[in-house]
Amino acid sequence: MFRRDPLPPEDTIEILLDGEPLAARRGETVALAMLAGGVQHFRGSVVSGAPRAPYCLMGVCFECLVTIDGVANRQACMVTVTPGMRVTRQSGAPEILPSILPEAPQ
Numbered sequence: 001m002f003r004r005d006p007l008p009p010e011d012t013i014e015i016l017l018d019g020e021p022l023a024a025r026r027g028e029t030v031a032l033a034m035l036a037g038g039v040q041h042f043r044g045s046v047v048s049g050a051p052r053a054p055y056c057l058m059g060v061c062f063e064c065l066v067t068i069d070g071v072a073n074r075q076a077c078m079v080t081v082t083p084g085m086r087v088t089r090q091s092g093a094p095e096i097l098p099s100i101l102p103e104a105p106q
C-alpha cells in the first residue's frame with residue numbers, strides 16, 4: 001500500500017517492533033515507519049480483536065494505538081521515532097496499572 005523512497009543512511013535509525021528491527025527515517029512518526037515497513041495491523045479491537053490500522057494520521061481517530069517503551073495507548077501517528085524505541089502492537093484492552101488507579105473509598 002505504501003512504498004518508501006530509499007532511506008539515506010545518515011537519516012536511517014532502527015526501532016524495534018514486537019522485538020524485531022524496523023528501519024525508520026529520523027524525524028518521521030512511528031505510524032509512518034510502520035506503514036512504510038509494510039505493517040497493516042497496528043492493534044486488535046478491544047471488542048472483537050479485529051485488526052485496526054491508522055485512519056487519520058493526525059491524532060483524531062485513535063486507531064493507531066500501540067505500546068511505546070512500555071507505555072500503552074500511545075498514538076503512533078503523533079510520536080516521533082527515536083533510535084532503539086520499543087514498539088509493541090496491542091490486542092484487546094490494555095490493563096490499567098494499579099498504581100495509577102485512585103484509592104477506593106473505605
Ligand code: FES
Binds near residue numbers: 058064065076078
Ligand atoms: S491515525 Fe488517527 S489518531 Fe493516529
